[in-house]
Amino acid sequence: MRAFHRLCLSLPWLGAAGAAQAADLDGAALSAWWGLPFAGMLLSIAIMPLAIPKVWHHHFGKIAAGWALLLLLPFAATQGLGITGGVLVHTLVAEYIPFIVLLTALFTVAGGIYVRGNLHGSPGLNAGMMAIGAVLASFMGTTGASMLMIRPLIRANDNRKHVAHVIVFFIFIVSNAGGSLTPLGDPPLFLGFLKGVDFFWTAQHIFPETLALVGTLLVLFYAIDSYWYRKEGVTRDDPTPDTHSFGIEGGVNFLLLGGVVALVLMSGLWKPAVVFNVAGTEVGLPQLVRDGALVGITLLSLALTRRDVRENNQFSWAPMQEVAKLFIGIFVTMVPVLAMLKAGEAGAFGAVTRAVTAPDGSPLPWAYFWFSGVLSSFLDNAPTYLVFFNLAGGDPAVLMTTLAPTLAAISAGSVFMGANTYIGNAPNFMVKAIAEDRGIRMPSFFGYMAWSFGILVPLFGIMTFIWFL
Secondary structure, three states, X not given: OHHHHHHHHHOOXXXXXXXXXXXXXXXXXXXXXXXXXXXXXXXXXXXXXHHOHHHHHHHHHHHHHHHHHHHHHHHHXXXXXXXXXXXXXXXXHHHHHHHHHHHHHHHHHHOOOEEEOOOOOOHHHHHHHHHHHHHHHHHHHHHHHHHHHXXXXXXXXXXXXXXXXXXXXXXXXXXXXXXXXXXOOOHHHHHHHHOOOOOOHHHHHHHHHHHHHHHHHHHHHHHHHHHHHHHHOOOOOOOXXXXXXXXXXXXXXXXXXXXXXXXXXXXXXXXXXXXXXXXXXXEEHHHHHHHXXXXXXHHHHHHHOOHHHHHHOOOOOHHHHHHHHHHHHXXXXXXXXXXXXXXXXXXOOHHHHHHOEOOOOOEOHXXXXXXXXXXXXXXXXXXXHHHHHHHOOOOHHHHOOOOHHHHHHHHHHHHHHHHHOOOOOHHHHHHHHHHHHOOOOOOXXXXXXXXXXXXXXXXXXXXXXXXXX
């Protein structure tokens, strides 16, 4: 272990200058112009697949890397190589690599579970599968539930022409809203748990909001899906029939899925004193154990799952590769944006701080709901939650009692509004990529936002008047 520590200290970008890691980046010293590469990254995802689809399809990884370099090179020239190296290492070691390792494990394990049976994608079955996924999301995470349920849902609807709306509502319900009741459901709530929020606090305080949102979305989905189902005149004939006997193959992956959930929980609860310093970024033993074990679970799933099970699931690495390439650009370019938000009144986005605070200095729950939500729609919702958690005082004892409406607003906004865009929450883009890999024509970035703004935003407005004013 000491040898590893010495090895880390010997890396060329380490040292006193590199110790200024991303977590301590002074957002107050940055201008809003540093947010342009992130804006460019988002606009590329939104516009290029429509404007130049062939170029995007073949070079989206290079485009993401280009935006990351457009931030890093000027940053190195103005802030110095040491600080830039520290920022980059922190982003990779503390955020991106754990994110990709966990996502790969869930993608691989869930891809090894094959639900056998000739499922027929009627409105009732589709809504039922989404309801099951929403319940599972709070116990195995929105990513785990999404990866488990999306493939059988797609297969159940393979005899239908209009399927994109099914996937859109799946993202709304399973990939986001369903994960709002426990710290295991979504990363923002897990961060709150690590900060001292009680495990069942969120379930106790935003259960009505969650039930209302999920229930309303299921009713709306059933109505929309019933319309298309009748309009298409769908019959029970299936162009790709499976065996009629229902069953589950690759069951060993359920044990591995439980292992993934246990490892995530362990990494938050186990607090040993062993910590390694990599370019100013502290890497604890729990993270190393968790990520190493997750890699092991991924390899075990590949070894223990029969090849025909993955073939029946039409398992492909293409969606995982797309997410990995695009999110490195997103993670790197959003660093200065998060730092400026963290700086509060002193930062370039100080107007956000002023907007969520009443004249008497008290927090405005409705403003916390919308600002944490809107920013979570485009930024990583976990650090966004943390920014507003600290902006509201950062004391879990006070936030769970005196300021309970504010904490509820932050929790609901960060989780619910992650559904507003494809990049608001990790499983959103993964589900989209899997659907497109299976031949489903999904809405564009702005096309998806037309769905979310037309359906979700009015519901959030109603929720505001009922619970957050």
